[in-house]
Amino acid sequence: xxxxxxxxxxxxxxxxxxxxxxxxxxxxxxxxxxxxxxxxxxxxxxxxxxxxxxxxxxxxxxxxxxxxxxxxxxxxxxxxxxxxxxxxxxxxxxxxxxxxxxxxxxxxxxxxxxxx
Amino acid sequence: xxxxxxxxxxxxxxxxxxxxxxxxxxxxxxxxxxxxxxxxxxxxxxxxxxxxxxxxxxxxxxxxxxxxxxxxxxxxxxxxxxxxxxxxxxxxxxxxxxxxxxxxxxxxxxxxxxxx
Numbered sequence: 001x002x003x004x005x006x007x008x009x010x011x012x013x014x015x016x017x018x019x020x021x022x023x024x025x026x027x028x029x030x031x032x033x034x035x036x037x038x039x040x041x042x043x044x045x046x047x048x049x050x051x052x053x054x055x056x057x058x059x060x061x062x063x064x065x066x067x068x069x070x071x072x073x074x075x076x077x078x079x080x081x082x083x084x085x086x087x088x089x090x091x092x093x094x095x096x097x098x099x100x101x102x103x104x105x106x107x108x109x110x111x112x113x114x115x116x
Numbered sequence: 117x118x119x120x121x122x123x124x125x126x127x128x129x130x131x132x133x134x135x136x137x138x139x140x141x142x143x144x145x146x147x148x149x150x151x152x153x154x155x156x157x158x159x160x161x162x163x164x165x166x167x168x169x170x171x172x173x174x175x176x177x178x179x180x181x182x183x184x185x186x187x188x189x190x191x192x193x194x195x196x197x198x199x200x201x202x203x204x205x206x207x208x209x210x211x212x213x214x215x216x217x218x219x220x221x222x223x224x225x226x227x228x229x230x231x232x
Contacts (some may be wrong), residue, residue, distance in 0.1 A: 006162030032218045043118060043206060043223040051218070067161035090159060094218040101218045102210065104206065 002107035004091050014115050019078040021110045023091030026072065032094040033074040034104065035062050039087045045075075047089075050074060061085070085116045105109055119143065120224035122207050128230045134195040137227045143207030145202055146173065149189040149210070149221060152181055154203035165190055166212075197231045204228050 025031055030039025032051045036044040045048040055067040065076045067099060088109045095103030119142035129135055141148050141163035150162040152175075161174035176182075179197075184190045194201060204226045212221035 036223070041227040043120070044208075045118070046220060046222070049220060091122050093227075095161075095172070095207075096186055102149070102163060103161045103172050103174055104149075104221060105161070106153075 002093050002096055002105045004093050004105055004107035006089075006110050008019050008047065008110055009108060010111050012085070012113040012115060013081045015083055016080050019063075019076070019081045019085065019112065021076040021089050021091075021112065023074045023076065023107060024072050025074060025091070026097070027093055029094075029096050029101075031067075031074075032101075033065075033067060034092040034094075035046050035063070035074075035076050036061065036090045036092065037087045038090065038109075044090065047082075060111045081112075081114045084116065086112055088112070118222040118224060119147055121210050122224040122227050124226050124227060125225065128232065129137060129197060130193050130232055131197055131199060133197050133231075134193065135197065135229065137164075137192040137194070137205055137207075137229075139190045139192070139207030139215075139224060141190070142222055145209035145211055146188065146220075147210045147219070148184055148188070149208040149213060150188070150190070151206040151208065151223075152174075152203050153206060154200075157203075158188070169186075175214070176177055194229070199231050202231045209217075 003026045034049045035047040052068045091107040092104040121140045147166045162176040183187040208221040208223045
């Protein structure tokens, strides 16, 4: 069954510090993985996605994520946090053939706070 | 701006009532998805339509229904509303969304439903 676990519902970092948001997944099919960001009172914006090929994926706003099959992980990182990065971040995995490949299964989300 | 529009932005209604949420996909996108975001359930997939036909179904209650019209806009109908239906309802669209493909989904800003 498809599932996503995001470790840490709240993460707080200082401006300029490394951002690390953790995501582990379970998938019965080759996983397609996504990170979305949700700013207050807005919809979800795609940060990056992994489908096949290169395991290190670069996204918008300086974020990147690495797919590690052996660890079933897809952690999101950014070398230096900006105040504007404060938002909620969601990791998602695609569905399986049973439920539909286009169904996205989301984690519970991680709220990132950035302090000056 | 993702190009997906949703109306209304906010909706306040009473228990037992019926409401309709509207979504216009990005130009050229054939698939529309509906998701519910609530505090206790998180982000959950409800239903997908592709070019007017239901393609995949998730955790959608029987009191809820959706359709996609020939111009590709979609409506989500919620009836016999209960307090627990209060949530943010997102619409997303993708280019295709047919079997075997997992297209990137672009999310609208959401409709916040409050049931009193």
